[in-house]
Amino acid sequence: MTLLSIDNIQARYGRSQVLHDVSINVGPGEIICLLGRNGVGKSTTLKCLMGLLPPNAGEIRFDGQPITGLASHTVARRGIGYVPEERLIFPNLTVAENLSMGVWQTGRGAEIVEATERVLTTFPRLRDRLRARGGTLSGGEQQMLAIGRALMGRPKLLVVDEPTEGLAPVIVRALEVALRELAATGMAVLVIESKLAVARRIASSITVMAKGRTVFRGSPAELLSNEAICREHLHA
Numbered sequence: 546m547t548l549l550s551i552d553n554i555q556a557r558y559g560r561s562q563v564l565h566d567v568s569i570n571v572g573p574g575e576i577i578c579l580l581g582r583n584g585v586g587k588s589t590t591l592k593c594l595m596g597l598l599p600p601n602a603g604e605i606r607f608d609g610q611p612i613t614g615l616a617s618h619t620v621a622r623r624g625i626g627y628v629p630e631e632r633l634i635f636p637n638l639t640v641a642e643n644l645s646m647g648v649w650q651t652g653r654g655a656e657i658v659e660a661t662e663r664v665l666t667t668f669p670r671l672r673d674r675l676r677a678r679g680g681t682l683s684g685g686e687q688q689m690l691a692i693g694r695a696l697m698g699r700p701k702l703l704v705v706d707e708p709t710e711g712l713a714p715v716i717v718r719a720l721e722v723a724l725r726e727l728a729a730t731g732m733a734v735l736v737i738e739s740k741l742a743v744a745r746r747i748a749s750s751i752t753v754m755a756k757g758r759t760v761f762r763g764s765p766a767e768l769l770s771n772e773a774i775c776r777e778h779l780h781a
């Protein structure tokens with residue numbers, strides 16, 4: 546079953562065509578890792594999905610409905626939680642306040658408490674930090690907070706741009722465990738991951754991009770046995 550299908554999208558910044566032909570599918574309970582060298586259009590693909598840059602061709606469908614070009618708040622309300630590369634933590638708000646920003650209806654205290662508990666089950670490390678200001682957290686804790694905030698609205702699909710970038714191995718492992726646990730509950734996960742080792746451990750399927758196109762889709766084992774794709778399109 547497919548929850549998200551991105552079909553043959555193209556997109557441009559001004560006159561510069563950045564995406565030429567991108568297709569990605571994600572089903573419930575799957576973790577799809579998007580790999581490829583710097584500048585091939587991975588982040589741009591997520592921006593198209595999230596309504597931050599309208600594609601100029603192709604279609605995006607989510608949960609049986611077309612969502613191509615819808616505004617980002619509408620896409621989010623359909624059930625997609627997005628964690629951009631910059632994380633966008635509010636540094637002067639506490640961790641608990643940052644999390645509560647991820648709930649749509651404000652003023653419903655019980656809902657916020659329940660959603661916060663769910664996030665703390667996924668990221669127990671944040672429990673002791675609930676009253677700390679976002680800006681005082683380590684990079685790894687900030688990434689957990691950013692993902693946690695995206696989880697507050699109970700998304701069916703979690704979309705994360707490079708979550709492990711620049712983080713210590715022990716934190717990377719904790720994020721891997723969290724993403725696998727979320728997928729085990731049936732959540733779909735689409736993640737940009739530049740480390741092949743991480744992608745191998747968590748991916749149900751890997752999609753490789755090169756120069757604005759998706760050039761490979763398969764299991765981690767299929768990717769590793771495809772020497773040409775590994776040599777041409779991935780970091781060593």
Ligand SMILES: Nc1ncnc2c1ncn2[C@@H]1O[C@H](COP(=O)(O)OP(=O)(O)OP(=O)(O)O)[C@@H](O)[C@H]1O
Nearest residue numbers: 558559561563581582583584585586587588589590
């Ligand atoms: N706002 C923008 N305006 C113009 N060009 C942009 C903009 N953002 C990205 N680009 C260009 O679009 C291309 C794709 O960028 P994108 O960030 O999607 O790549 P990426 O695969 O995510 O790479 P990285 O891992 O470096 O983030 C690059 O050539 C980049 O320079």
